[in-house]
Amino acid sequence: MSILVLFFSATTVVAQYSFSGNANGTISVSAIQSISIIGGTTIPSLSSLDDYFNGVVMSNYVTATIKSNVSWVVVVQAQNNYFTAMSSGASTNMPASVLSLKTSSSGTYLSLNTNGINLKTGNKTGNSISGTNFNVDMKFNPGFNFKGGIYSIALLYTLTPQ
Amino acid sequence: MLLLLCINAHSQNQSNYIQINLNSTLNFLITSPNNIESDQTIQNALTIQVMSKASNCSIYARLNNLTYPSGFTVPSPFLKIDWTNDNSNKDYNLITAPIALNSTDQLLFSQKKMPSASNYYSYYYNLILSPPTYALVPGSYSFNILFTMTQP
Numbered sequence: 001m002s003i004l005v006l007f008f009s010a011t012t013v014v015a016q017y018s019f020s021g022n023a024n025g026t027i028s029v030s031a032i033q034s035i036s037i038i039g040g041t042t043i044p045s046l047s048s049l050d051d052y053f054n055g056v057v058m059s060n061y062v063t064a065t066i067k068s069n070v071s072w073v074v075v076v077q078a079q080n081n082y083f084t085a086m087s088s089g090a091s092t093n094m095p096a097s098v099l100s101l102k103t104s105s106s107g108t109y110l111s112l113n114t115n116g117i118n119l120k121t122g123n124k125t126g127n128s129i130s131g132t133n134f135n136v137d138m139k140f141n142p143g144f145n146f147k148g149g150i151y152s153i154a155l156l157y158t159l160t161p162q
Numbered sequence: 163m164l165l166l167l168c169i170n171a172h173s174q175n176q177s178n179y180i181q182i183n184l185n186s187t188l189n190f191l192i193t194s195p196n197n198i199e200s201d202q203t204i205q206n207a208l209t210i211q212v213m214s215k216a217s218n219c220s221i222y223a224r225l226n227n228l229t230y231p232s233g234f235t236v237p238s239p240f241l242k243i244d245w246t247n248d249n250s251n252k253d254y255n256l257i258t259a260p261i262a263l264n265s266t267d268q269l270l271f272s273q274k275k276m277p278s279a280s281n282y283y284s285y286y287y288n289l290i291l292s293p294p295t296y297a298l299v300p301g302s303y304s305f306n307i308l309f310t311m312t313q314p
Contacts, residue, residue: 019178019179019180019310019311020180020308020309020310020311021180021181021182021210021308021309022182022226022306022307022308022309023182023184023188023207023208023306023307023309024188024304024305024306024307025187025188025189025190025289025304025305025307026188026189026190026302026303026304026305027189027190027192027291027298027302027303027304027305028189028190028191028192028302028303029192029198029298029299029300029301029302029303030192030193030300031300032192032193032194032195032197032198032296032300034195067195067296068296069198069295069296069297069298069299069300070299070300124296124297124299125296126295126296126297127237127294127295127296127297128295128296129199129295131296
């Protein structure tokens with residue numbers, strides 16, 4: 001007589017049941033830039049013979065703050081070919097080119113005109129809300145060709161993608 | 163020897179499921195300094211519907227896929243999901259603060275086993291973009307958020 005033995009083996013599978021769902025979206029980013037200028041309100045004055053020979057330099061005349069998510073260039077241009085005479089007897093033919101600018105950290109002075117000069121270039125300012133700052137030096141060198149008086153001229157700073 | 167091997171194959175079914183409903187298109191437009199310097203929020207962006215009658219469950223989310231323009235370096239997590247409210251009385255471990263999404267599962271909440279007669283519960287979320295300011299280069303980005311419901 002034989003005995004039949006049945007072995008029941010229960011295999012337990014430990015599993016974690018997982019269900020899922022999805023959400024899709026997009027982010028559209030434009031080229032974004034801003035520039036702010038601080039300073040530029042001090043009036044240069046020529047008061048000595050040396051000032052007329054060599055011109056007057058005003059270091060850190062303005063501070064520019066750039067914010068950009070693309071490479072950038074700052075162009076400065078005079079709004080008029082000539083300074084505006086603001087006082088009686090002042091010359092009306094003093095050209096914008098007697099005024100020149102450069103970045104304080106480096107470079108050579110570039111005479112202003114109405115077409116614009118490339119003042120500075122840079123890469124995207126990155127993960128910083130404060131942006132990138134740089135200072136600008138100004139040189140005013142009219143020589144002896146113009147009458148004494150008060151003059152004004154408007155400068156336009158433009159920030160564009162490179 | 164008679165070997166009985168019992169494996170229950172579970173899948174999403176009428177009693178146990180997660181469903182993601184988009185209440186608006188999940189599109190962020192960054193066109194100004196204000197957009198790029200501050201958080202952008204899509205209010206009531208999505209609803210997570212959960213039915214879990216077999217057992218307790220936990221709901222997770224992660225950033226499953228992100229495509230971006232060349233020149234962009236992926237920073238710390240900049241997409242967040244933010245619970246606003248729900249109609250559940252079975253939730254626990256609910257994270258009510260904004261949750262930064264990355265490539266690993268982040269727990270959103272857990273839900274107790276539901277009575278057989280009850281319906282699904284809904285959880286409502288905002289979607290927040292915290293831009294990495296001016297490191298966010300111009301172009302088109304796309305993302306996929308994967309929500310997972312697990313049951314022990």
